[in-house]
Amino acid sequence: MIGLVLLGIALVATAGVALLMRWKNGRFSSQPVEDARERLTAGQIGAPLGERATLVQFSSAFCSPCRATRVLLTDIAATAPGVETVEIDAESHLQLVRDLEVMRTPTVLVLDADGVVTTRASGLPRRDQVLAALDRAVPGGK
């Protein structure tokens, strides 16, 4: 009897997690209030900041959606002038991962021209989600 109850719970839990992930993946957070924003430097991310914006992706070895995310961000940066992408290996930058409270890979941060983290999302984002986030980070075009 308990086996069948647990089977039912497993099915409900699976549906719940699947829906939660669909909602969560690629959903960029609303802009943090001015003084709660974090700022990253070129030294911290190991690459120069983009002239207008930088897309910072945290990746790890055990991460299937990281590759698709990298392809998408690279493609977006190639067509958007002044936008650079940087991929950071989470495992070799654990202090940065803790400081920024990165919990999943991929996590994408959108930095403005000054390196201020304007918004972030985890999971594989859709193209329109990244473009909308960029638009908010860099007023006046993608």
Added chain:
Amino acid sequence: MPQPTQVDPRGLRVNAAITAVVLALVLAVPSEPVRTVLLGVQVVVFAIAVLVGLSASPWALVFTTFVRPRIGPPAELEDARPPRFAQLVGLVFTTVALVSLLAGATTVALVATTLALVAALLNAVVGLCLGCEMYLVLRRLAPAGTA
């Protein structure tokens, strides 16, 4: 950088689906011997995938023998490391379940099986790798000095 081993993502889904059926049967069949055998089989399957490789797993052989010839070559391949790590997580949960069952702690065994079943179902249905999602969270717990 050497190219990591690649796997057919559809094979991973089939692998997860068979695993889910086996684990669902463990929950559904109220017989200690049947449960023990099913869990034992799944533990061995996970162990082969972890120790030898994903393509050596019996469930992967089911895919390459019966499913793949009918659906043709894959459009793209996937890095084998995340799913192999997930098989390790599955191995841990099913081993706990099997040992608990043999020790007479049936409820513990079934709860561990339930957790493994949720992970397998998520993998089979939406392609989500729960073990991989947990990886960074666990890795973050490592002492700051080891980074």
